[in-house]
Amino acid sequence: MIDPLIHAALLMTTPILLAAIGGLVNRVGGIVNIGLESMMLTGALVAVIVSADTGSVMLALFAALVAGGIVGLLMSRVVTRLAANEIIVGLGFSVAVAGLVRFLLKSVYGVSGTFNPPGVVMLPRIDIPVIADVPILGAILSGQDPLTWFAWAMVPVTAFVLARTRLGLRLRAAGSAETTARALGLDPLAIRDASTVFAGAMSGLAGAHLSIGVVGLFNEGITGGRGFIALAAFYFGRNRPWRTALGALLFGFFEALQIRLQGRGVPAELVQMLPYLIVILVLTGLGLANRRRSGSSS
């Protein structure tokens, strides 16, 4: 009873977590990425196409990663080189890419909405003998796909890189102390671009997880606002990798729960509201705490 729910929650968490880590790094580097959804959508489509064409999961993942990264680079260049507002550009990319994807589906593949080419190879599941039979632990560790393992491995890696390495320090400098970074001979705009490319690549993988990890086809609504849930996750996590992962897990759990509760009198729409509501509450709590702190010091 509880095992399938745990398993489903982890499966739902993976795409949110991948994109949220990307968005977190991007935000530390100085850009709030509202366009994660568009990069996810690109990755989802590219993964299905390449998987069906080549029969190779590795190639499909690589293509999704590159495609997401390219969308990220385009978005970033507009923001950093043309001094455009990142929020509007992010929304613009969300609108334009969603339109472009549907346009190409109709125009090139002659399908509307769902694209289900023959021969899509799905992500494998890694079953771990012995542990698979242990209740709860088996549901957590066994039968997950490689991207889920990768996503969770990226949490400590990101935490370490941000806190303990030169790369992390430079990224933080580019985000919060642009002039200092420049004075030190760094190129903050290039660092920022790199962080957006990373966010795009991670979101591309997130999209690939949805299309060739979960369902095995592409649908125009496949991302279903998960790019924005990822945004909610790293706002929830306040730029800390582990807290962001907790947020992603929480939102993944809500999603799994909502699917289970369907037809049992709990309206799906109300459960779907929760991630967004929680973020507003978290931001309110932070605001209150900040005010109290500044109030006591003055």
Next chain:
Amino acid sequence: MIRAALANLAAAALPFVLALAIGAIVLAVTGHDPISVYALMASEAFGGTRRIAATLTATTPLLLTGLATAIAFRAGVFNVGIEGCFYLGGLAAATLGFWLVGWPAIAIIPVALLAGALIGGAWMVAPATLKVRLGVDEVVTTLMLNFIAINLTSWLVNGPLLARGSANSATPAIEKAAELPRLLPPSTLHLGFIISLALVILYGFWDRFTVTGFRSRLVGLNARFCRAVGIDVPSLLFRMMILSGLIGGLAGAIHALGLVHRFVAGFSPGYGFTGIAVALLGRNSALGMILAALVFGALASSGATIQLFSDVPIEIVEVLQGTVMIFAVAKLGLLLRDRRGLA
């Protein structure tokens, strides 16, 4: 003087021209002839009274979502939550429209429109309070509130407000008396267009000739200066955000009473977001926004029909809308400077 005005117009039109160029590349790559597609779109948008009426109908919601966005943006508030206000305003107006059975048009229409506006304004109280009291970033809160509003309204029309015997997520149709009068039957152009246009023009005067209009623009330009000269910046920002929500809600209410005549799930195909593009492209000026709304209205109305007459998918319109948004905020002059720097 005239040359300056022309240069201004050219600068304002540049994002649109670039978006058309990118759209042309997309069309050409996928085997369509961009020039004939654009020519077809132009004639579908403006060729004849009926087509113009359809374009003006499509322009109506964008006038108000653009106006709502501009009121916040010019004061320096990044309110991206008009989409949510639009949904809630639409639902409130549609609900009153079928509840108030037997009311005459002269009473039911103003009441329903007012309710839509009020709920839109009320929806912005939380993010406005959070911004001015606690310094919480309004971009995130208003963006999140959109998804909450969309889910909330979709829950209401699937459950409590679902039309009896209806399988799809929609309220019952509103009373005949609650429908906004049609201006040019058989076209769907309705009184809402006149109301919206009047409000945008009114905004133009408010922007130029009133103290509040001037002050709120000044706050957007230089909040520190305003604080220094004694303007109550937080209260002004709060009021502008509520006003923006009121108009966003009114936009939804007009859309419900004028065109859809009920509320359905998926009520807005992104009018709130297109409104952002309208405000940006129109540079928050009344005339600019009317032109920009007209451009997007023309895109929407021609997009719906080019699909019938050619094999060009309607989604090309979304590609154009998104690209216009992107270029509207890009400082394109920097491109030229970069090139000179390299040479």
